[in-house]
Amino acid sequence: MSTIVVKHEDRTAELESGATAIQALKALEAVRGQIVAARVDGDEWDLDRPVPDGATIDPIYADTEDGRAILRHSVAHLMAQAVTDLFPGAKWAIGPPVENGFYYDFDVETPFTPDDLERIEARMSELMKERQAFVREELSKDEALELFADQPYKREVIERVAAGGAEEDAVAATTADAEVRGGEPVFTVYRNMRSEDDEAWVDLCRGPHIPSSDRVPAFKLLRTAGAYWRGREDQPMLQRIYGTAWESKKALDAHLEMLEEARKRDHRKLGRELELVHFPEELGSGLAIFLPKGALVRQQMEDWIRAEVIARGYEPVYTPHVAREDLWRISGHLENYGELMFPGMELDDGSAYRMKPMNCPFHILAYKSRTRSYRDLPLRLAELGTVYRFEKSGVVNGMLRARGFTQDDSHIFCRADQIVDEVVGCIEFARDLYQAFGLGEPSRVAVSTRPEGKSVGTDEQWERAEDALKRACEASGYDYVVDEGEGAFYGPKIDIHARDAIGREWQLTTIQVDFTLPDRFEMSYIGDDGEPHQPFMVHRALFGSIERFFAVMLESFNGAFPTWLAPLQVAVVPVAADFVDYGLEVAAALEERGIRVHVDDSDDTLGNKIRKAKTSKTPYALVVGSDEAEARTVAVNPYAGDRRRAVPLDDFVDEIATEVADRRTAVPAAP
RNA sequence: GCCGGAGUAGCUCAGUUGGUCAGAGCAGGCGAUUUGUAAUCGUCAGGUCAGGGGUUCGACUCCCCUCUCCGGCUCCA
Numbered sequence: 001m002s003t004i005v006v007k008h009e010d011r012t013a014e015l016e017s018g019a020t021a022i023q024a025l026k027a028l029e030a031v032r033g034q035i036v037a038a039r040v041d042g043d044e045w046d047l048d049r050p051v052p053d054g055a056t057i058d059p060i061y062a063d064t065e066d067g068r069a070i071l072r073h074s075v076a077h078l079m080a081q082a083v084t085d086l087f088p089g090a091k092w093a094i095g096p097p098v099e100n101g102f103y104y105d106f107d108v109e110t111p112f113t114p115d116d117l118e119r120i121e122a123r124m125s126e127l128m129k130e131r132q133a134f135v136r137e138e139l140s141k142d143e144a145l146e147l148f149a150d151q152p153y154k155r156e157v158i159e160r161v162a163a164g165g166a167e168e169d170a171v172a173a174t175t176a177d178a179e180v181r182g183g184e185p186v187f188t189v190y191r192n193m194r195s196e197d198d199e200a201w202v203d204l205c206r207g208p209h210i211p212s213s214d215r216v217p218a219f220k221l222l223r224t225a226g227a228y229w230r231g232r233e234d235q236p237m238l239q240r241i242y243g244t245a246w247e248s249k250k251a252l253d254a255h256l257e258m259l260e261e262a263r264k265r266d267h268r269k270l271g272r273e274l275e276l277v278h279f280p281e282e283l284g285s286g287l288a289i290f291l292p293k294g295a296l297v298r299q300q301m302e303d304w305i306r307a308e309v310i311a312r313g314y315e316p317v318y319t320p321h322v323a324r325e326d327l328w329r330i331s332g333h334l335e336n337y338g339e340l341m342f343p344g345m346e347l348d349d350g351s352a353y354r355m356k357p358m359n360c361p362f363h364i365l366a367y368k369s370r371t372r373s374y375r376d377l378p379l380r381l382a383e384l385g386t387v388y389r390f391e392k393s394g395v396v397n398g399m400l401r402a403r404g405f406t407q408d409d410s411h412i413f414c415r416a417d418q419i420v421d422e423v424v425g426c427i428e429f430a431r432d433l434y435q436a437f438g439l440g441e442p443s444r445v446a447v448s449t450r451p452e453g454k455s456v457g458t459d460e461q462w463e464r465a466e467d468a469l470k471r472a473c474e475a476s477g478y479d480y481v482v483d484e485g486e487g488a489f490y491g492p493k494i495d496i497h498a499r500d501a502i503g504r505e506w507q508l509t510t511i512q513v514d515f516t517l518p519d520r521f522e523m524s525y526i527g528d529d530g531e532p533h534q535p536f537m538v539h540r541a542l543f544g545s546i547e548r549f550f551a552v553m554l555e556s557f558n559g560a561f562p563t564w565l566a567p568l569q570v571a572v573v574p575v576a577a578d579f580v581d582y583g584l585e586v587a588a589a590l591e592e593r594g595i596r597v598h599v600d601d602s603d604d605t606l607g608n609k610i611r612k613a614k615t616s617k618t619p620y621a622l623v624v625g626s627d628e629a630e631a632r633t634v635a636v637n638p639y640a641g642d643r644r645r646a647v648p649l650d651d652f653v654d655e656i657a658t659e660v661a662d663r664r665t666a667v668p669a670a671p
Numbered sequence: 672g673c674c675g676g677a678g679u680a681g682c683u684c685a686g687u688u689g690g691u692c693a694g695a696g697c698a699g700g701c702g703a704u705u706u707g708u709a710a711u712c713g714u715c716a717g718g719u720c721a722g723g724g725g726u727u728c729g730a731c732u733c734c735c736c737u738c739u740c741c742g743g744c745u746c747c748a
C-alpha cells in the first residue's frame with residue numbers, strides 16, 4: 001500500500017494513497033468548525049475527493065466568504081433539482097453563487113409566481129432530508145454533450161468552454177470550466193445521489209460542493225426576476241430565482257433582518273417621510289421636486305462645490321438647457337445616444353432643438369468664444385448643469401436614476417503634458433468631497449479601458465490616457481480595479497462608486513479623457529511655437545449627479561444628516577407656553593450665528609414635541625423651562641448622543657456654530 | 672425596452688367567494704388641555720378605490736388596454 005504525505009501549516013501527516021481531503025484534514029488536526037470544503041494547493045476541493053501526494057491542505061469553513069459561496073452554489077443545485085421535479089421540461093442555464101446569495105436561471109413555459117417559490121422551497125427541504133451526496137465525476141466533451149442532450153444551455157456552455165471562450169463569459173466560467181489534459185478538455189459534473197445507485201439529479205459544474213444535501217444549515221428563496229441568457233438582450237429571457245444560504249439559522253436571520261432595515265433606509269421612503277423630495281406622478285417618470293427641506297440640503301452641497309471649484313482654479317460658466325439639434329450632431333451625441341435623448345422640438349421655421357443630455361458642447365463653445373493660447377491652458381470651466389436623458393422605463397429609480405438631474409460638471413482643456421496633473425487634481429478633489437460629506441471610502445474605483453468595437457482615437461492615444469488615469473489613481477492612493485473594455489467610445493475614464501442601502505453600486509464621480517470632441521469641434525490653441533495645436537479635454541463630475549449623490553447620502557445617513565447639512569439644525573422645545581419667549585431668545589441667539597432653528601410653540605405635550613424633533617431627525621432638541629430661563633441655559637437632547645442639562649446658552653451656540661463651521665460629519669463624543 | 676409584482680384619503684394599511692365595505696391609525700382643521708425629555712383628549716373634514724374600456728341587474732373586487740411605482744435583466748455619454 002503506497003502512502004502520501006500532506007501538509008497543513010507546519011504539520012505533516014502520512015496517509016494511505018487515495019485518502020480524501022477530509023481524512024487528510026482530520027489527520028492534520030485542522031478541523032475546528034463547520035467545514036464545507038478544502039483548499040488543496042490553493043484550489044478548492046471537495047472533502048471526499050482524494051488528495052495528491054505532497055499537497056498543502058487548508059479547511060474552508062462555512063462561516064467564511066469562500067465557504068458560504070460553496071454552500072450557496074450547492075443550494076443552487078438543490079434548487080434546480082427542485083425546479084426540475086416540480087416543472088418537468090424546465091431547462092437549466094447557470095446557477096452561480098453571488099454576493100450574499102445565489103441564483104439559478106431556468107427556461108420554463110410560464111414564469112414562476114411567488115407561490116411557486118414556496119413550493120420550490122418546500123421541495124428543497126425534502127431533498128435536503130434525503131441526504132443526497134454530491135458526487136464529482138470527470139467527463140470528456142462528448143460524454144458531457146451526451147449527458148446533457150436535452151439541456152441546450154448546458155450544451156452551449158460545454159461548447160463554449162471547449163472552444164476556450166468561457167473567459168469572455170465570466171458567469172458561465174464560474175459554473176463550468178475544463179481542464180485540458182492530453183489536448184482534450186475534461187469537464188466535471190456533480191451527481192446528486194440518494195444512495196450509491198440512486199441518482200436524483202446531475203449538473204455540469206466546476207465545484208466544489210458540500211458533501212451532502214443535509215449539510216445546509218439555513219436557506220431562503222428571495223425573489224424571481226427575468227434575466228437574458230448570457231446577459232445579452234438578443235438572447236432569450238430566462239426566469240431567474242434568487243436565494244440565499246448561510247452557515248446558521250442565526251446568520252440567515254441576521255441577513256434577512258439587515259435587508260429589512262435597509263429597505264427602511266430607501267431614499268424614496270426617507271425623502272417622503274422627511275419631506276425632502278417629492279415624485280408626483282403628474283410630473284413625469286424620473287423627475288423629482290426638491291421640497292424646501294431637501295433644497296436646503298442640496299444648497300449646502302452646491303455651496304460647497306461652488307466655493308471649492310473657485311478655490312481650485314476653475315471658472316464658472318452658465319449655459320442653456322436646450323440647443324439646436326445640429327450641435328448634438330456635431331458632438332456625436334445624436335448619433336451615439338439619440339434614442340436616449342428627449343425627442344426634438346420642431347420649430348415653425350424648420351429648425352429643431354433638443355434638451356441637453358450633457359454640458360460638454362456648451363463648454364466647448366465657451367472655449368471657442370475666442371482664440372486660445374497655450375497660456376490659457378489648462379482652462380477649467382465649471383457649471384452645475386442640469387441635463388435630461390430619456391432613460392428607458394425599466395431603469396428609472398427615484399433620484400438614483402433620474403431623467404432630469406444636475407451634474408457638477410466641468411471640462412478641463414489642456415495640453416497633453418498637463419493631463420496627468422489635471423486628473424490627479426480631480427481625484428484629490430473627489431477625495432476631499434467624499435471626506436466633507438462623510439461618505440467614507442468609496443465601494444469601488446475603476447479605470448475603464450478601450451471598448452471593443454466602436455471607439456475613436458489611436459491605440460497610442462488610448463494607451464497614454466489609460467496610463468495617465470492609472471497613474472493618477474496610484475498617486476491619489478485609491479485602490480482601483482481595471483474594467484477592461486468599459487470605457488466610453490471617446491476615451492477611458494475613472495469612475496468612483498458607492499453603495500445604496502440595499503447594497504447596489506452607483507457611479508458617482510466620473511473623470512473621463514476625451515479624444516473626439518476637440519476634433520469634432522475643431523478646437524485649437526496657439527502653442528509657444530506660434531502654431532495651432534489641438535487641446536486635450538477631461539470631463540469630470542465629482543458628485544456626478546447631485547440627485548444621485550443626495551440619495552446615496554440620505555440612505556447612508558439613514559436620514560440623520562450631519563448638523564451642517566441638516567435642513568433644520570435645532571428644535572427649541574419650551575416645556576410650556578410660558579417659556580416660549582425664552583425659547584425665542586434662544587432661537588435668536590442661534591440664528592445670529594446662522595443656525596437653522598425652529599421654536600416649537602405648538603400646544604403639544606413636551607413628550608410629543610420631543611418626539612417630533614426625533615422623528616424629523618433634527619440634530620438637536622433644546623428643552624427650555626423655568627430652570628433654563630432663569631440661568632440662561634438649555635437642556636440639550638441631541639438626535640444621537642447623551643442628553644445634557646444646564647448647558648449655558650452661549651456655550652451651546654459656540655459649540656454648534658463650530659460644529660457647523662467645521663462641517664463635522666461624525667457625532668462628537670459627549671464632553 | 673424585457674420578465675415578474677404592485678397601485679384603496681397627504682402617509683401606513685384593512686376591505687371575506689362581485690351585493691350599504693368605502694374603513695382605521697397617523698398627518699391636517701377646530702376646540703379643550705399648559706405639560707420637564709419619543710405619541711393628551713374630543714371633534715370635523717379628506718378618496719371618480721391610478722386612468723380608460725369591457726363583462727354583469729350590480730365591479731375596489733372579474734377581463735383587456737394605458738400610466739406610475741417596486742425588484743431583477745439589458746443599458747447608463
